[in-house]
Amino acid sequence: MNTQEHLDGEVAADNTPNTPFSYQQHHPFDLVVASSSQFTKQESPAEPYSHKQQNSNTSTLSYCSRSSNFTRRSSNTTNASKQEDEHKPLISTVYWDDESTICYQVEVNGVLVSRRSDTNYVNGTKLLNAAGLSRGKRDGMLKSERQKTIVKVGSMNLKGVWLPYDRAYEIARNQGIIDLLYPLLRRDLVEFFNHEGAHLRRGDDFEVPISTYI
Numbered sequence: 684m685n686t687q688e689h690l691d692g693e694v695a696a697d698n699t700p701n702t703p704f705s706y707q708q709h710h711p712f713d714l715v716v717a718s719s720s721q722f723t724k725q726e727s728p729a730e731p732y733s734h735k736q737q738n739s740n741t742s743t744l745s746y747c748s749r750s751s752n753f754t755r756r757s758s759n760t761t762n763a764s765k766q767e768d769e770h771k772p773l774i775s776t777v778y779w780d781d782e783s784t785i786c787y788q789v790e791v792n793g794v795l796v797s798r799r800s801d802t803n804y805v806n807g808t809k810l811l812n813a814a815g816l817s818r819g820k821r822d823g824m825l826k827s828e829r830q831k832t833i834v835k836v837g838s839m840n841l842k843g844v845w846l847p848y849d850r851a852y853e854i855a856r857n858q859g860i861i862d863l864l865y866p867l868l869r870r871d872l873v874e875f876f877n878h879e880g881a882h883l884r885r886g887d888d889f890e891v892p893i894s895t896y897i
Contacts, residue, residue, distance in 0.1 A: 773883035774866055774876060781837050787876065788840070789867040791860060795840045798848075798867050804832060805851035805868075808843025814858035824854075 775788050777797075785800040791813040797806045807828070811821040825831070825844040832845040846854070852868050855861040861868060866883075869875050 770884055772881070774880050776876075777838075777840075779837070779841060786841065787867060787872060789864050791863045796864060796867060797841060798851075798872065799845070800873060803848040803872075804845040805848060806841065806843045807831070807846035807851060807854065809840070810846075810851060810854060810860075810864075811858070813863070814855075814860050816858075 773789070777786050777788060778784075779786050779799075782799070782801075784802075786797040787800065788795045788797045790796075792815065794809050794813040796809045796813050798804070807825055808821065811824065816824070828844070828846060828850065830847055830850070834842050834845060836842070848868075848870075852861070855864055855868060866872060866875055866880055872880070
């Protein structure tokens with residue numbers, strides 16, 4: 684090859700029109716894109732994490748929903764129980780087999796307080812329980828009573844220390860529960876029960892007559 688041909692070759696090479704970048708020329712950018720793709724893939728675990736958070740929130744909402752339903756059911760049950768309780772007799776009777784007598788009973792603070800129809804004795808143990816006295820104070824008061832009858836056998840509601848009517852009335856007045864026991868401590872209880880007491884219900888509105896205990 685002569686000098687002229689060599690120069691013409693270089694000129695021809697210099698005059699070659701510009702062509703688009705080849706894959707080799709874009710390769711560095713491809714690396715950048717690849718690294719960006721890898722970076723995106725590394726960030727992708729955040730999506731399951733967000734999904735877990737969503738599941739957690741969903742379960743929390745479900746729990747709250749169940750709790751609300753439970754509250755509504757409990758409220759309905761409480762209301763039904765309250766309505767049922769209001770329709771119960773204000774004063775009830777029970778026959779005491781061992782003593783062959785009828786007892787009148789009134790519930791106060793979840794305690795049944797009884798009064799005998801033959802002797803008018805009142806269960807002092809249950810009376811003081813209804814008043815909320817501690818066991819020690821209750822037993823101390825009952826031990827100091829001179830006139831009493833102790834019952835150790837029979838129904839749980841009838842066991843205890845029985846006191847005369849006048850003493851039971853005084854204790855109930857001192858403890859502030861005499862009106863809660865109405866009409867158990869009426870002097871004319873038997874007559875009152877036979878005429879109207881048997882029809883009274885716990886939910887009835889009534890006032891305790893002032894002359895009840897005179």
